[in-house]
Amino acid sequence: MTNNRFELHEERLGTTDEYGQRVYIHPEDVSGPWRNRRTIFNWFLIGVYLVIPWIHFKGKQIILLDIPHREFTFFGMTFYAHDAPLVLLLLLGFVFAMGFITSIWGRVWCGWACPQTVFIDTIYRQIEKLVEGKARQRQKLDQSPMSFKKFGKKLLKWFLFTVVTLHITHSLLGYFVGARKLFWISLSPPTEHMTLFIIMISITVIFLLDFGWFREQFCIIACPYGRLQSVMMDEHSLVVAYDTKRGEPRRGQVESSDEGDCINCYHCVKACPTGIDIRRGTQLECIACTNCIDACDDIMAKTHKEPGLIRYDTEAGLEGKETKKLKPRSFIYLTALFIIFGILIYSITDSGKLKATFIRGSRTPYQQVQLTDGTNQVINLYRVRLDYKDKHELNIHFKIKKGGLQNKITFATPKNPLLMIGGKSKSIIMHFKFDQSDLTNGNRIIILQFLDDGNRVLLEKEVKLVGPLS
Numbered sequence: 001m002t003n004n005r006f007e008l009h010e011e012r013l014g015t016t017d018e019y020g021q022r023v024y025i026h027p028e029d030v031s032g033p034w035r036n037r038r039t040i041f042n043w044f045l046i047g048v049y050l051v052i053p054w055i056h057f058k059g060k061q062i063i064l065l066d067i068p069h070r071e072f073t074f075f076g077m078t079f080y081a082h083d084a085p086l087v088l089l090l091l092l093g094f095v096f097a098m099g100f101i102t103s104i105w106g107r108v109w110c111g112w113a114c115p116q117t118v119f120i121d122t123i124y125r126q127i128e129k130l131v132e133g134k135a136r137q138r139q140k141l142d143q144s145p146m147s148f149k150k151f152g153k154k155l156l157k158w159f160l161f162t163v164v165t166l167h168i169t170h171s172l173l174g175y176f177v178g179a180r181k182l183f184w185i186s187l188s189p190p191t192e193h194m195t196l197f198i199i200m201i202s203i204t205v206i207f208l209l210d211f212g213w214f215r216e217q218f219c220i221i222a223c224p225y226g227r228l229q230s231v232m233m234d235e236h237s238l239v240v241a242y243d244t245k246r247g248e249p250r251r252g253q254v255e256s257s258d259e260g261d262c263i264n265c266y267h268c269v270k271a272c273p274t275g276i277d278i279r280r281g282t283q284l285e286c287i288a289c290t291n292c293i294d295a296c297d298d299i300m301a302k303t304h305k306e307p308g309l310i311r312y313d314t315e316a317g318l319e320g321k322e323t324k325k326l327k328p329r330s331f332i333y334l335t336a337l338f339i340i341f342g343i344l345i346y347s348i349t350d351s352g353k354l355k356a357t358f359i360r361g362s363r364t365p366y367q368q369v370q371l372t373d374g375t376n377q378v379i380n381l382y383r384v385r386l387d388y389k390d391k392h393e394l395n396i397h398f399k400i401k402k403g404g405l406q407n408k409i410t411f412a413t414p415k416n417p418l419l420m421i422g423g424k425s426k427s428i429i430m431h432f433k434f435d436q437s438d439l440t441n442g443n444r445i446i447i448l449q450f451l452d453d454g455n456r457v458l459l460e461k462e463v464k465l466v467g468p469l470s
């Protein structure tokens with residue numbers, strides 16, 4: 001049994017003690033090219049996240065997910081509830097994109113772009129450092145008994161965390177409510193928008209606990225992507241890895257003349273935010289943050305050895321084999337991705353500016369009325385939802401296309417023409433009246449035309465009529 005707390009039993013996580021209790025990790029600061037690249041990239045991502053809700057394009061927020069009105073705007077294109085299949089396609093595309101990226105670059109998402117890593121590394125840990133000091137000071141503070149000074153530091157840290165988290169939450173809500181609208185709402189009393197206020201408080205508490213306290217536990221225990229990545233990767237995927245051939249046997253295990261390059265200084269372990277020892281090989285807990293690369297390169301420079309004892313490489317590369325860039329797994333992900341985005345682009349360009357969704361009257365599919373001359377008439381009632389994506393106003397004229405059964409249908413709607421406002425949706429009731437005998441020849445489909453003021457056909461929709469069989 002060793003007293004070195006960084007020399008863990010191979011079956012124990014770095015984030016738990018021998019009793020299974022959580023050990024709070026304070027990774028040591030590192031400096032180096034990878035740290036610099038990640039800091040720049042992370043601040044760029046935070047800037048994008050904060051700025052997007054304030055950018056408008058074609059009169060609308062560039063990304064606006066208006067759930068109550070079921071309107072979803074992306075870069076000037078508006079989608080509605082009936083476009084849900086497109087959203088599913090988009091999500092599927094995202095899954096295959098992640099599969100493709102992971103199969104080649106490993107957990108690059110976790111270390112470089114996951115909001116969890118980006119916010120914790122760039123903001124929360126920096127606040128912690130500012131208030132409580134460097135990693136070892138923070139560790140000492142955690143282990144010390146409660147005092148006025150400790151309480152004051154913890155209070156200040158959590159106060160700053162709360163301020164930052166409120167800002168992050170409001171920015172997130174800006175994507176759903178609209179940043180400008182949310183700004184004015186936030187100046188009014190909470191009681192005027194109680195639901196939104198409760199949602200905001202709930203998200204803030206979740207973020208605060210996650211970014212401020214739960215941290216790497218989320219990556220290790222809860223993140224579904226973390227669990228799945230092992231099936232997306234293979235020996236040709238890029239990982240942050242320790243070169244065993246070069247490093248072993250490490251210092252202290254053999255005579256100094258037989259030693260490898262690892263001096264067993266534990267700098268890589270101390271810098272790891274998930275508390276693992278990368279020298280034990282690729283592990284599920286590794287989020288590929290590159291901290292250990294910089295930590296080890298620093299030691300290599302001090303010991304006058306080549307950098308790269310820990311580096312980005314593939315399992316195949318470490319074994320001296322050739323790394324395949326595009327293997328069958330990546331090719332399958334890429335093909336699926338192209339197919340999905342092909343369908344997506346076709347659907348978006350094909351969906352046109354005007355969409356009509358017919359919803360049959362909810363109580364009975366049809367009604368029967370008897371006229372004074374004894375003939376039976378059938379009425380079909382539809383609620384039609386119209387989604388109009390252009391920015392100009394438009395008068396829509398409804399007309400049944402002539403020919404066959406269609407000549408016998410009486411059509412009525414409360415507004416004809418109907419004025420549509422750019423980017424808005426409207427619902428309208430439509431009645432189709434016809435003689436019961438008209439349906440007996442088997443043809444039940446008619447075509448309803450949507451025309452503009454110049455009699456130009458904008459859209460044609462098939463309407464299926466229903467009635468009694470005889």
Ligand code: SF4
Pocket residue numbers: 240268271272273274275276277278285286287288289290291292293
């Ligand atoms: S092993 Fe290295 S790359 Fe992986 S999480 Fe730890 S410090 Fe980051």
Ligand code: SF4
Pocket residue numbers: 242247261262263264265266267268269279295296297299309310
């Ligand atoms: S930082 Fe490098 S030299 Fe030090 S223990 Fe880790 S691998 Fe070995």
